[in-house]
Amino acid sequence: GQQLNQSPQSMFIQEGEDVSMNCTSSSIFNTWLWYKQDPGEGPVLLIALYKAGELTSNGRLTAQFGITRKDSFLNISASIPSDVGIYFCAGSTSGTYKYIFGTGTRLKVLA
């Protein structure tokens, strides 16, 4: 099945550093979602984006809906140890409830 490409696949960063990750697709999407998954848990929604060019923040997290509608970006500022986890993007086309998920970015924060 179709999957979105996320990069990087994994990253180690120092506590306090900023983090950037992105998600790209060969298809145009009308909604982009970003989730975080902790070990043994289900994903938790972080940010939802509905319009090309939209920039939305949730605390230290900021996500952007790419203007081509084929990509999205997530930034985490001043990372802390509890930011550890897997971050997934997901996208859908207009009028559908079918979400395609990315392969995930595994984040590890070194204290």
Place this chain on the structure above:
Amino acid sequence: NAGVTQTPKFQVLKTGQSMTLQCAQDMNHEYMSWYRQDPGMGLRLIHYSVGAGITDQGEVPNGYNVSRSTTEDFPLRLLSAAPSQTSVYFCASSPRADPGQFFGPGTRLTVL
């Protein structure tokens, strides 16, 4: 509210056995869905429902059946389990007007 609940948390089956994974939500959400998550991969949509009595196939529906007789429940049935169905299964729900989904804690299924 309990949110989205899934049972069981863990299950081991033998090849050929059938079983039902349960999912329930108490938020009166219209939309519910089932995903599977395999190691190193994102979630893949199996089946989804936009309301009671309405279901549709996702990316990977083969080997699974669903029904939606009530708003609250959305069970996933494995007809004849195969080792390729070993995975973690997540159920999710959302209000129709909001695409952001609430996920359950998952069911870890092993098929021997």
